[in-house]
Amino acid sequence: MAIDFTDPDQVVLVTGAGAGAGLGYSCAVAFANGVISLASDLSSFSTGSLLEVDGGWNAI
């Protein structure tokens, strides 16, 4: 039901993906592993939204 990023027919462009400890690299790995993400069909009704990934930093 979800976009399967391991499907060879899925085309994903990730920029800045070269740094081993960077977000781009991690995104590329996550996509390859089929992780849930805002890029996938699992968030098919979420658009124009923001998602904080900050360990609660901005909740204070």
Place this chain on the structure above:
Amino acid sequence: MSRMLNKIAIITGAASNPGLGYSTVMRFAEEGAKLVITDIDMVGLAAVEKEITAMGAEVLAMEQNVVDEQRWQEVIDATVERFGGLDVLVNNAGIAVLKPINEYTQADYNLQMDVNLRSVFLGCQKAVPAMKDSGGGSIVNMSSVAGMRAMAAVSVYGMAKAGVQILSKCVAIEHAADGVRCNSLHPGLIETNIQNDARRDNPEGHAQLGTMVPLGRMGNPEEVANCVLFLASDEASYVTGAELVVDGGLIAG
């Protein structure tokens, strides 16, 4: 699929189909969770229990009025006794009493605030100790875009849902050190039984609702359940005190 493999999850308001709780139960079952499902509708809940048992999921179904504090503790205790801990709570149960302010009775007000806000407080309060004993956990509280934007005829509903948003942040901050994450999820117009009732009562007006949404349609419960799954899973391990809007862009403007 194993995003929730062996995770022990309580989902309230699980019986209504189509509904957000039901769809979340299905997704969690697909992903390997051990499930405690609750509702006041035991006939509907039995049907859900049968369906996910046939899928191979381990499930405990319990009648629960979410405004009953003692029952909350009984649900938590039964979960720990049956499965050995608690990893995830989805505070989904809710109602919608929508009318102009001057038509609200005190009983309307009390019922909506009890079911949509106080119950979430109770759930968080009772779940956190069991999650701490389990080494941490994730709470997903069902709010609404009505808690973020003012709309006509949703005053008390919106008040309760806004309360859920800030409550979730407070729980996140208070229990981050315990390894307990807490986030709120804010659906927009979703095709549930509530919308089915609205369609029956006002088919023309209801048909126009989808045109208000930038994506041009109402959402379906599975699209919300997928986002609940994300917040509940370890894939959201650094997401806490946040709100995730699932509304097709309705309030982005």
